[in-house]
Amino acid sequence: MNKPVELKAVPSVALWIDGKQKPATSTRAGDITNPATGQITRRVPFCNAADIDAAVQAAQRAFPGWRDTPALRRARILMRFRELLDANKDELARLITAEHGKTLADAAGSVQRGVEVVEFAMGIPHLVKGEYSEEVGTGVDCHSVRQPLGVCAGITPFNFPVMVPLWMFPVALACGNTFVLKPSEKVPSASMLMADLLKQAGLPDGVFNVVHGDKEAVDGLLNHPGVKAISFVGSTPIAKYIYETAAKNGKRVQALGGAKNHAVVLPDADFEFTADALIGAAYGSAGERCMAISAVVAVGEAADPLIAKLKDKASKLKIGAGDSKVDGKEMDMGPLVSRVHRAKVAAYVDKGVAEGAKLVLDGRTFKTAGDGFFLGASLFDNVTPEMTIYKDEIFGPVLIVLRVKSLDEAIAMINANQYANGTAVFTRSGGAARKFEREIEVGMVGVNVPIPVPIAFYSFGGWRNSLFGDQHVHGMEGVRFYTRNKVVTTRWPDANALPQGFNMPTLG
Ligand code: NAD
Numbered sequence: 001m002n003k004p005v006e007l008k009a010v011p012s013v014a015l016w017i018d019g020k021q022k023p024a025t026s027t028r029a030g031d032i033t034n035p036a037t038g039q040i041t042r043r044v045p046f047c048n049a050a051d052i053d054a055a056v057q058a059a060q061r062a063f064p065g066w067r068d069t070p071a072l073r074r075a076r077i078l079m080r081f082r083e084l085l086d087a088n089k090d091e092l093a094r095l096i097t098a099e100h101g102k103t104l105a106d107a108a109g110s111v112q113r114g115v116e117v118v119e120f121a122m123g124i125p126h127l128v129k130g131e132y133s134e135e136v137g138t139g140v141d142c143h144s145v146r147q148p149l150g151v152c153a154g155i156t157p158f159n160f161p162v163m164v165p166l167w168m169f170p171v172a173l174a175c176g177n178t179f180v181l182k183p184s185e186k187v188p189s190a191s192m193l194m195a196d197l198l199k200q201a202g203l204p205d206g207v208f209n210v211v212h213g214d215k216e217a218v219d220g221l222l223n224h225p226g227v228k229a230i231s232f233v234g235s236t237p238i239a240k241y242i243y244e245t246a247a248k249n250g251k252r253v254q255a256l257g258g259a260k261n262h263a264v265v266l267p268d269a270d271f272e273f274t275a276d277a278l279i280g281a282a283y284g285s286a287g288e289r290c291m292a293i294s295a296v297v298a299v300g301e302a303a304d305p306l307i308a309k310l311k312d313k314a315s316k317l318k319i320g321a322g323d324s325k326v327d328g329k330e331m332d333m334g335p336l337v338s339r340v341h342r343a344k345v346a347a348y349v350d351k352g353v354a355e356g357a358k359l360v361l362d363g364r365t366f367k368t369a370g371d372g373f374f375l376g377a378s379l380f381d382n383v384t385p386e387m388t389i390y391k392d393e394i395f396g397p398v399l400i401v402l403r404v405k406s407l408d409e410a411i412a413m414i415n416a417n418q419y420a421n422g423t424a425v426f427t428r429s430g431g432a433a434r435k436f437e438r439e440i441e442v443g444m445v446g447v448n449v450p451i452p453v454p455i456a457f458y459s460f461g462g463w464r465n466s467l468f469g470d471q472h473v474h475g476m477e478g479v480r481f482y483t484r485n486k487v488v489t490t491r492w493p494d495a496n497a498l499p500q501g502f503n504m505p506t507l508g
Contacts, residue, residue: 012043013188013212015051016195018058019205024051030185030214035101035335036321038371044188046213052180052220055209059151059178060226062206067148067176069204071125074174080201081170082118085111088197092190096161097322099187101334101373102285104323107162114166116456117474124174127479140491146483148176149252150228153221155242157234158337159288161187165194167460168231169208171478177229180209182221186337188212222246229482231473232256233290235393236419236465243468254469254481256290256461258393259421263293263450264410264436266427267302273448274426275309281424281450282399283317283377286333287345290466291422291444291451294394295383296401297410303403307381310399311360314377319366335373336396342373345396349378352389352400358382363397385413393419407432415441421462424450443467 012029014021024045032042045051066074085092089111096107130144154168161183169179183191191210198208211217221227222245229252232242236257246253263281265274281293298306318326322334336342346364353359358381366376375397383390383400390400404410414423424446425436433447443462446452454460454475461472471481 010040010043012045013192015045015047015055015212016192016208016210017055017206018209019199021192022054024048024212026051026213028213028216032099032186032188033338034098035337036323036370036372038339038373041098042189044185044212046185047211047217047220049216049220049223051213052211052217052224055180055211056151056221056224056226058206058209059180062204063148063150063178066173066178066204066207069176071128071174071176074176075122075124077198077202078118078122078124078170078174081198081203082115082122084197084201085115085118085194088193089115092162092193094323095190095193096187097334099189100158100161100288100337102288102322103330103332103334105330106285107322110160110163113453113456114163117166118170120456120474121170121174124479127476128175128483136489137491140489142487142489144485144487146175146479146485148483150177151180151226152177152229152231152482153180153182153227155182155218155221155230155232155234156184158184158186159285159290161190162194164233165191167233167473167478171474172231172482173203173207175479175482177482178207178209180211180221180227182211182213182217185212185214218242219245222249222251225249227251229253230255231481233473239468240465252481254461254471254473255467256473257466257468258395258419259290259292259462259466260295260390260393260417260419261291261293261422261424262295262297262410262414262417263424263426264297264299264407264414265302265306266407266425266429266432267300268428268432269302269426270428271302271305271309275306275313277426277448277450278310278399279313279317283314283333283397286336286375287397288337288395289451291453292395293424293450294399295390296399297413298401298403299407299410300405303381303401307360307379307401310379310401314361314379314399317377319374319376320368321372333377333397336375337373339373341396342375345375345394345398348389348392348394348396348398352380352383352387352398355387355389356382357387357389357400385416391418407435411436411439415439418465419462420464421466422446422452424448424452443472
């Protein structure tokens with residue numbers, strides 16, 4: 001059982017408003033738990049509408065000055081922020097592991113993927129360049145500019161406390177917007193460190209703010225007339241709610257949802273290579289990744305040799321606290337994020353057995369001495385599309401295998417699934433891979449790459465119920481999301497004389 005902690009001994013996370021830490025006015029709060037120990041380590045305030053209003057007002061006040069700061073100077077602040085992220089990457093990884101549970105190496109990798117978005121956003125002077133057409137009529141010119149929206153808000157999930165916020169705010173800030181971030185109430189501490197690093201980088205007060213909480217805080221953002229755009233990443237039911245509510249309130253919105261990512265394995269695949277790739281993709285971060293492979297679709301005779309290898313490798317996974325080592329080596333898998341989530345994932349394993357799937361490896365039997373939220377790796381064979389463990393997103397260390405006769409059957413199955421975030425095909429055949437790539441209706445596709453998370457200068461996002469909205473995050477779609485286009489048509493009676501000078505002009 002969880003050892004009760006005296007709440008007065010547990011520090012509380014603050015809000016970040018106007019460049020400094022502030023307490024919330026709300027008296028509602030939640031616990032932050034270390035998943036490896038089950039211990040409550042901190043409290044987090046659950047903001048009310050007044051707290052949200054204070055953050056949005058700070059962002060509104062900061063907007064005109066930030067909008068009018070030349071893009072070059074905004075980029076230079078992001079360059080300093082990038083250096084500070086790098087200098088603090090170990091501390092960021094430590095905070096992620098302490099609140100989410102994933103291993104330190106995995107946490108550090110996710111920080112690096114977030115830093116890459118900052119590096120993309122540093123190129124903002126080039127990215128927001130408009131178009132110009134001379135003499136569209138006699139003496140008439142036409143040009144377009146991309147301008148910031150105002151106050152933008154980000155609402156993020158528990159599984160990537162640094163990377164997912166970094167998908168959003170570096171691009172939003174680079175474009176000249178101000179920002180209010182509402183991180184997951186389970187993992188709020190890394191966002192507070194990033195706010196401090198932005199201040200150290202020279203970001204003016206009020207440009208970036210952090211609020212905390214649950215539905216009440218989120219509704220405060222969705223209903224605030226001062227918020228112009230909402231970026232959301234989380235589960236599909238909440239993503240749909242966010243999209244509908246924000247759109248009804250006249251806001252621009254991108255809402256990324258849940259996933260069921262399939263890996264199709266053809267009989268000509270290299271099974272050793274494929275099994276290694278699938279084990280990392282299915283059980284890394286204890287399966288709590290929106291791009292985790294959770295369903296293997298084995299074509300023809302691929303199934304038996306592949307499952308034998310998966311079983312062997314999954315049964316040898318090292319499971320333990322994310323910051324622990326055995327014989328100098330890190331764990332492969334940490335605990336799940338919460339006691340409730342662990343119970344939910346274990347219940348899915350029960351359900352799979354009850355519905356007739358073959359349980360090849362039972363993660364429920366995994367035991368540790370402490371009170372952490374650990375679950376071993378589970379592997380199911382003979383799963384069919386009607387089963388709950390196929391239809392639902394489990395978001396835990398449970399890999400299911402479905403057997404099909406052909407690549408066409410695999411593609412049809414994936415295209416019929418409600419989710420369409422990521423998918424992968426494993427084969428040596430260029431023709432089969434090309435057919436898969438062309439016919440699959442999924443947002444992000446890997447060919448012999450199990451987790452095809454796009455690099456920062458491409459855009460991240462799924463199709464169908466994995467994304468509500470028109471623009472994916474980061475890359476050029478991120479720039480388009482956080483700016484609006486204006487077209488200016490100009491006629492002058494005569495040309496103005498340019499001022500004369502002798503020195504090399506500087507603009508930034
Ligand atoms: P979640 O939907 O429970 O929470 C996400 C955010 O929404 C949090 O900030 C939370 O405070 C807020 N929230 C929760 N309930 C709410 C409600 N009723 N009304 C308004 N706001 C609410 O998701 P989670 O459990 O934190 O994260 C896991 C989910 O996120 C999985 O479904 C996973 O697939 C998804 N995810 C998707 C992507 C992607 O890129 N598509 C990336 C990461 C995670």
